[in-house]
Amino acid sequence: MTGSDGPHREPGSDFRPAGPASERAREEEERAVEQALALVGGSDRTGGAGGPDGRPSRSQDPRGHRDSRGHRDFRDEDPNAGPSSDQHARRSTDSHPYDGRDNDPRDGRTTATTTAGTTAATATAPEPVGEQPPLPDRASPGDPAKPRPTLPPPSWNRARAIAARAGRGGPPATIRLPLDRALGHVLAEALGALTDLPSFDTSAMDGWAVAGPGPWAFEAGAGLLAGRGPAAALPDGTAVRIATGARVPPDTTAVIRSEHAHVDEARGLLHARRSVVTGQDIRPRGQECRSGEQLVPAGTVVTPAVLGLAAAAGYDALPVVPRPRVDVLVLGDELLNAGLPHDGLIRDALGPMLGPWLRALGAEVSDPRRLGDDAGALRSALTSSDADLIVTTGGTAAGPLDHVHPVLEALGAELLVDGVAVRPGHPMLLARLSPDGPCLVGLPGNPLAAVSGLLTLAEPLLAGIAGRPAQDPYRALVHADVHGHPHDTRLVPVVHRPGRAGGRDHVAPLRYNGPAMLRGIAAADGLAVVPPGGVRSGTEVEILDLPWAPATPWTEGCFT
Numbered sequence: 001m002t003g004s005d006g007p008h009r010e011p012g013s014d015f016r017p018a019g020p021a022s023e024r025a026r027e028e029e030e031r032a033v034e035q036a037l038a039l040v041g042g043s044d045r046t047g048g049a050g051g052p053d054g055r056p057s058r059s060q061d062p063r064g065h066r067d068s069r070g071h072r073d074f075r076d077e078d079p080n081a082g083p084s085s086d087q088h089a090r091r092s093t094d095s096h097p098y099d100g101r102d103n104d105p106r107d108g109r110t111t112a113t114t115t116a117g118t119t120a121a122t123a124t125a126p127e128p129v130g131e132q133p134p135l136p137d138r139a140s141p142g143d144p145a146k147p148r149p150t151l152p153p154p155s156w157n158r159a160r161a162i163a164a165r166a167g168r169g170g171p172p173a174t175i176r177l178p179l180d181r182a183l184g185h186v187l188a189e190a191l192g193a194l195t196d197l198p199s200f201d202t203s204a205m206d207g208w209a210v211a212g213p214g215p216w217a218f219e220a221g222a223g224l225l226a227g228r229g230p231a232a233a234l235p236d237g238t239a240v241r242i243a244t245g246a247r248v249p250p251d252t253t254a255v256i257r258s259e260h261a262h263v264d265e266a267r268g269l270l271h272a273r274r275s276v277v278t279g280q281d282i283r284p285r286g287q288e289c290r291s292g293e294q295l296v297p298a299g300t301v302v303t304p305a306v307l308g309l310a311a312a313a314g315y316d317a318l319p320v321v322p323r324p325r326v327d328v329l330v331l332g333d334e335l336l337n338a339g340l341p342h343d344g345l346i347r348d349a350l351g352p353m354l355g356p357w358l359r360a361l362g363a364e365v366s367d368p369r370r371l372g373d374d375a376g377a378l379r380s381a382l383t384s385s386d387a388d389l390i391v392t393t394g395g396t397a398a399g400p401l402d403h404v405h406p407v408l409e410a411l412g413a414e415l416l417v418d419g420v421a422v423r424p425g426h427p428m429l430l431a432r433l434s435p436d437g438p439c440l441v442g443l444p445g446n447p448l449a450a451v452s453g454l455l456t457l458a459e460p461l462l463a464g465i466a467g468r469p470a471q472d473p474y475r476a477l478v479h480a481d482v483h484g485h486p487h488d489t490r491l492v493p494v495v496h497r498p499g500r501a502g503g504r505d506h507v508a509p510l511r512y513n514g515p516a517m518l519r520g521i522a523a524a525d526g527l528a529v530v531p532p533g534g535v536r537s538g539t540e541v542e543i544l545d546l547p548w549a550p551a552t553p554w555t556e557g558c559f560t
Contacts (some may be wrong), residue, residue, distance in 0.1 A: 153419035153426060156456060156489035156529070162417050163430055163457045166439055167464020172321040179311060182302045184362060185320035186467045191295045191306075194314035197288040200230075201248040204281045207257040208270055209248055212236030215269045224249070239270045248282055255281035289313070299467050301362075324465040327387040328354050328368040329378065331394040331403070332445060335370065349447045349518060350393045357454060358391070360547035361462050375403035382411065388438055388465055391458060394445030396427045404429070404442045413440070417457065421488040424515030425452030430461070446515040452491050455527065455544055475540040477506040482541070484534030493524035494543065507543060521546075 154162065174188040203209065209224065210216045216239035223241025224231055233250040234240060242248070242255060254276050262271040289295060295309055302318065310318055328351070335348040351368040358365045366387070371377040373395070382390060395404040408415065408431050416439075417430040427449075429442040439461060443453040463470055479497070484490055494507040507528060512519035521527075528535075529542040 153421045156422040159417050159420040160460045164460035164464045167461040172467045174319050176317045178317045179307050182318045185302050187298050187300045188321045189319045190298045193289045193293050195291050196286040198283050200285050202283045203242045203246050203255050204283050205257045206244050207255050208239045208261055209242040209252045210239040211251050211253050215271050218270050299469050321467045323364045324388040324462050326358050326363045326365045326389045327385045329392045330368050330370045333372045350450050362466050373401040379407045390440045392442050396442040423485050423488050423490045425449035428453035430457045447518045449515040473542050476543050477504050478541045479506045479508050480537050482509050482530050482535050484530045484532050487532050490530040491527045493520040494526050494528045
């Protein structure tokens with residue numbers, strides 16, 4: 001087989017000039033290629049249709065899925081480790097068919113191999129995008145998984161952008177909630193002041209309201225208190241006691257604080273201990289805002305401070321976007337709900353974790369439903385859900401019990417993201433079940449890989465649905481080298497540390513960051529976004545804050 005670099009030669013083979021014998025060998029090799037491609041549903045080498053019905057073959061599918069079986073894997077647990085010895089796909093793991101050579105999903109090549117392991121063909125395909133044609137027919141749920149063609153997955157940044165755009169698919173709905181129920185929602189409209197703030201001139205301190213130059217004559221009595229009606233104008237040379245928040249009488253020059261005043265009770269005169277400046281300690285009408293002025297823009301998350309400002313500005317209820325509704329479906333027959341792992345069964349870590357995490361992202365979440373490895377139950381759950389987003393755990397690979405892809409295809413769902421160039425968690429996916437229907441985020445079954453999927457796809461999607469602003473990226477100094485994947489982004493748990501002796505604050509990477517581990521993320525307050533190749537100690541790296549990192553006791557998560 002020839003290419004731009006000349007005749008193809010297998011490692012260890014003898015290279016000979018072209019001749020009759022080599023020509024026959026080449027023809028035999030081409031026939032072997034065609035037979036191998038036919039076994040996997042490939043196209044002929046001229047680009048013609050590969051199937052007898054004229055439909056595109058699987059190797060032509062522009063949304064091609066990766067076959068995670070039979071190839072050595074880059075291990076997320078140790079970025080410096082060599083290829084894995086495991087040659088078989090594990091169910092919903094963070095494995096990936098990368099061996100740096102024949103089946104590298106980043107270089108856009110798909111290889112078919114004969115049973116002898118000889119390279120048979122190479123096809124080139126572009127990076128998938130959000131708008132994609134439908135998949136060809138494939139195995140029905142429960143059938144043995146068929147090989148899926150390989151395409152390079154979108155980058156981590158691109159996948160997040162696709163998810164955010166999917167969440168912003170239409171104008172958000174608007175509801176009005178009383179102030180005591182609006183906390184944590186997103187404002188659907190900008191808040192304009194319904195009155196001047198303050199709405200009248202008020203005293204900023206307990207003391208004396210005075211008019212003109214001193215000393216000032218006064219009359220004994222309680223004076224002016226907050227909440228009372230307007231007082232009579234204050235003549236020059238006179239003073240009256242006044243409380244904080246009380247209306248200032250017309251013609252008042254200033255307010256003198258009690259501690260800065262000397263009262264001569266015998267003579268009925270007030271003296272100032274300090275110089276008096278016109279307007280001191282008076283809050284003039286409209287100092288904070290004028291009626292109709294914008295206080296906060298649409299898209300602002302309602303915090304306790306926003307509630308207080310809205311109340312001061314005259315609001316009893318706020319126009320907000322409803323919280324996105326999320327259903328969580330936990331897949332896997334090997335999961336236990338209680339007790340110690342035993343007999344090949346393991347505890348379900350994602351069911352207890354996902355609900356609170358999604359609530360911290362501003363969603364309303366139903367109790368998780370455990371479906372096991374049942375394609376029919378999965379299909380029924382998807383078609384009966386009325387949520388805005390469905391989150392599944394596990395089943396996103398291509399093993400015999402991985403039903404997510406077949407069920408989505410049977411339902412005619414549109415795959416927006418099918419795999420992401422990120423470690424851990426690259427088998428994640430994002431689909432829209434119907435043009436006007438809910439989205440589905442398929443998370444890998446490994447716990448930290450699932451966290452990666454949450455922050456890569458679910459967080460920007462939910463932000464888009466709720467009209468919530470995207471998390472502002474920022475960079476921080478990292479102390480310690482952080483190894484990277486050769487081609488993919490890595491998300492590594494980190495913790496913020498204060499600088500010493502005038503040094504800069506920084507982040508430190510945490511151990512136990514393998515795809516099946518939660519020990520690192522449990523101690524973290526953020527994730528470092530490590531580019532391919534890694535970062536050196538003393539350089540800056542992008543940080544994703546975890547939703548509870550700056551949280552305060554008034555809510556389950558951070559809404560700022």
